[in-house]
Amino acid sequence: xxxxxxxxxxxxxxxxxxxxxxxxxxxxxxxxxxxxxxxxxxxxxxxxxxxxxxxxxxxxxxxxxxxxxxxxxxxxxxxxxxxxxxxxxxxxxxxxxxxxxxxxxxxxxxxxxxxxxxxxxxxxxxxxxxxxxxxxxxxxxxxxxxxxxxxxxxxxxxxxxxxxxxxxxxxxxxxxxxxxxxxxxxxxxxxxxxxxxxxxxxxxxxxxxxxxxxxxxxxxxxxxxxxxxxxxxxxxxxxxxxxxxxxxxxxxxxxxxxxxxxxxxxxxxxxxxxxxxxxxxxxxxxxxxxxxxxxxxxxxxxxxxxxxxxxxxxxxxxxxxxxxxxxxxxxxxxxxxxxxxxxxxxxxxxxxxxxxxxxxxxxxxxxxxxxxxxxxxxxxxxxxxxxxxxxxxxxxxxxxxxxxxxxxxxxxxxxxxxxxxxxxxxxxxxxxxxxxxxxxxxxxxxxxxxxxxxxxxxxxxxxxxxxxxxxxxxxxxxxxxxx
Ligand SMILES: [Zn+2]
Numbered sequence: 001x002x003x004x005x006x007x008x009x010x011x012x013x014x015x016x017x018x019x020x021x022x023x024x025x026x027x028x029x030x031x032x033x034x035x036x037x038x039x040x041x042x043x044x045x046x047x048x049x050x051x052x053x054x055x056x057x058x059x060x061x062x063x064x065x066x067x068x069x070x071x072x073x074x075x076x077x078x079x080x081x082x083x084x085x086x087x088x089x090x091x092x093x094x095x096x097x098x099x100x101x102x103x104x105x106x107x108x109x110x111x112x113x114x115x116x117x118x119x120x121x122x123x124x125x126x127x128x129x130x131x132x133x134x135x136x137x138x139x140x141x142x143x144x145x146x147x148x149x150x151x152x153x154x155x156x157x158x159x160x161x162x163x164x165x166x167x168x169x170x171x172x173x174x175x176x177x178x179x180x181x182x183x184x185x186x187x188x189x190x191x192x193x194x195x196x197x198x199x200x201x202x203x204x205x206x207x208x209x210x211x212x213x214x215x216x217x218x219x220x221x222x223x224x225x226x227x228x229x230x231x232x233x234x235x236x237x238x239x240x241x242x243x244x245x246x247x248x249x250x251x252x253x254x255x256x257x258x259x260x261x262x263x264x265x266x267x268x269x270x271x272x273x274x275x276x277x278x279x280x281x282x283x284x285x286x287x288x289x290x291x292x293x294x295x296x297x298x299x300x301x302x303x304x305x306x307x308x309x310x311x312x313x314x315x316x317x318x319x320x321x322x323x324x325x326x327x328x329x330x331x332x333x334x335x336x337x338x339x340x341x342x343x344x345x346x347x348x349x350x351x352x353x354x355x356x357x358x359x360x361x362x363x364x365x366x367x368x369x370x371x372x373x374x375x376x377x378x379x380x381x382x383x384x385x386x387x388x389x390x391x392x393x394x395x396x397x398x399x400x401x402x403x404x405x406x407x408x409x410x411x412x413x414x415x416x417x418x419x420x421x422x423x424x425x426x427x428x429x430x431x432x433x434x435x436x437x438x439x440x441x442x443x444x445x446x447x448x449x450x451x452x453x454x455x456x457x458x459x460x461x462x463x464x465x466x467x468x469x470x471x472x473x474x475x476x477x478x479x480x481x482x483x
Contacts, residue, residue: 040065040072041444042088043080046097046410048424051400052385057377058424062097066406069219069443074400090439090449094414096424099400100160100407100440101353102387104312105253105291105341107166109146111153112137112468113346116476122259122321129476130346134167136475137468138195143168145464147175152461153351154181155447157434158409162351163289163312163341163391165226165253167195169210173221179455180447182407184289184391186226186253187211189241191233200237211250220443222251222393224289229255230274231265235281242282251287251392254278257300258292259323275300284309287392291341292317293331294324301327305335310390313382315359317343329364329373339387352434357383361429376429406444411436 042065049062051074063080065073073080077092117129143166154162164172165186176183187207189200197203207225214223227233227241245252257263257274266274275296278284284307293311296304304311313326331338340356342348361379365371388398397407411432412418418427418436440448447455 037083037085038065038072040067040084040086042066042090043084043086044090044097044408044410044439044441045077045092046095047092047413048096049074049092049400050096050098050380050424050428052099052381053399053401054385058096061092063092064097064400064406064408066441066444069405071400071402071404071406073402090410090446092410094412095438096411096413096428097400098409098411098428099384099398100409100442101158101383102339102391102393102398103154103159103162103341103351103353104289104310104339104387104391105314105343106150106162106164106351107344107346108150108154108162108164108172108351109138109143109166110344110346111149111351112142112146112465112472113344114349116346116472118320118349122261122323125321125347132479133472133475134195137472138167140168140171142468143171144175145468147172148179148456148461149465150345150351151175151179151181152453152456152458155179155440155453155456156437156451157352157354158411158437158440159351159353160407160409160440160442161388161391161393161397163224163253166344169223170214173214173218173223176221177218180220180442180445182220182393182397182405182442184222184224184251184253184393185214186224186251186289188226188228189233189237190228191237200233204237204240208244208248211244211248215248215250224251224253226253229258229262230277231262231269235270235277238278238281238283242286245286251289252283253289253291254283255292256290257295258318259321260295263295273297273300275303279303289391291343292323292326294318294326296327296331298330301331301334301336304331308337308392310337310339310387310392312339312341312390313356313360314341314343315356315363317341317347319359319363320347325363325367328360329368332378337386337390338382339390340382353383354432354434357429376423376425379429380425405442407442409437409441410439412438 045063049059061077063077065080065084161182163184165188169185169187173185187210189203189207191200211223225241270277288309291312313328342351357379361374364374385398388394396405438451
């Protein structure tokens with residue numbers, strides 16, 4: 001004010017009025033430029049913008065304009081700023097901006113069994129630890145606590161979509177709707193007694209009810225069927241699943257060709273192999289999210305190519321349970337959709353997709369004795385665009401481009417552990433870890449900002465999980481004292 005007064009004082013009245021008109025004109029001009037820009041809900045920036053659209057690997061000084069749940073525009077900061085305006089602008093200084101990660105296979109509330117029993121043979125692990133503890137502890141309350149724990153970890157680590165198959169799917173869906181993540185939630189059915197069910201008939205009836213009631217209800221929740229595996233569900237029951245999946249237009253999530261023991265059982269019972277077995281039942285003509293796919297034959301790989309069948313590679317779980325190594329390179333070459341998964345935290349022991357990405361890139365170089373296979377961009381694709389296609393959501397997520405859902409994350413590249421930076425894609429696969437993620441957005445809603453999760457309470461999540469852990473530990477030690 002003082003400055004203006006000083007400036008105006010030597011001027012006469014006429015000069016003053018001319019100056020005021022000029023200033024007013026400038027103001028009006030600025031207002032009309034602002035008015036000509038399209039107002040959007042938020043603009044998110046990144047020093048490096050990785051779109052995963054298959055064109056350029058990244059845009060330097062990029063930005064994404066978000067309107068409602070969707071991406072309205074993607075471009076350089078200059079392009080976006082000259083066409084759009086928003087009160088919510090999220091800085092991209094020292095940040096990589098990219099699509100959120102897609103976890104194609106997990107059992108989220110098994111986070112509560114994290115580290116409970118390791119280094120055991122599959123059957124010992126299952127029958128002496130997992131099954132008894134599931135039988136004793138799995139209730140809707142357990143599922144709520146475990147799913148919240150899992151969702152907290154996923155939001156922190158930059159996973160924006162996951163495929164879940166576990167008990168009480170309605171409880172899982174409620175948590176997902178509340179915490180803001182996106183999920184394909186598959187209702188489990190199996191021929192044996194399981195938490196809440198006597199066997200196939202009641203577990204499958206519940207799955208049909210779940211899919212029917214939840215379909216089309218919430219844009220972030222896709223209900224699905226989850227017959228456990230070809231060796232735990234009879235062929236006539238799998239045929240029922242195919243018919244219902246077709247009728248409800250719902251995906252199927254199932255463990256397929258996971259371990260050598262499964263191959264033996266299917267050979268013995270049906271004189272065929274798992275993928276051929278389910279193909280005969282029409283399952284490959286549905287949207288099938290086939291977890292593990294460690295042991296398909298060459299012929300079976302060809303059968304899956306070009307179909308809406310996604311093979312979900314879970315390298316950590318397969319290594320930990322010594323299930324074998326999936327022929328990922330052959331599947332990708334044949335044109336099979338391949339995504340990545342963590343499996344449950346009981347066999348991983350976390351939900352960190354950055355680890356799965358890196359492991360996939362490294363494991364197959366060794367398997368094929370060829371360091372050129374699964375280059376960084378291929379590993380990153382499996383965790384984003386490829387993973388989205390593998391779970392049937394390729395039209396909505398996995399890439400940053402107009403019309404896609406606004407599911408994206410920012411990573412901090414200001415840390416010494418990521419310096420120097422020659423190649424953004426290389427860092428994302430070989431150097432970054434989940435603690436580098438600073439913001440997470442799903443459907444245009446910020447779930448984490450500046451490393452703080454906004455939709456779940458850190459202390460509450462941790463306290464409830466630790467309490468459940470104490471109860472499980474006490475029950476385990478009672479079992480060990482009185483086997
Ligand atoms: Zn699994």
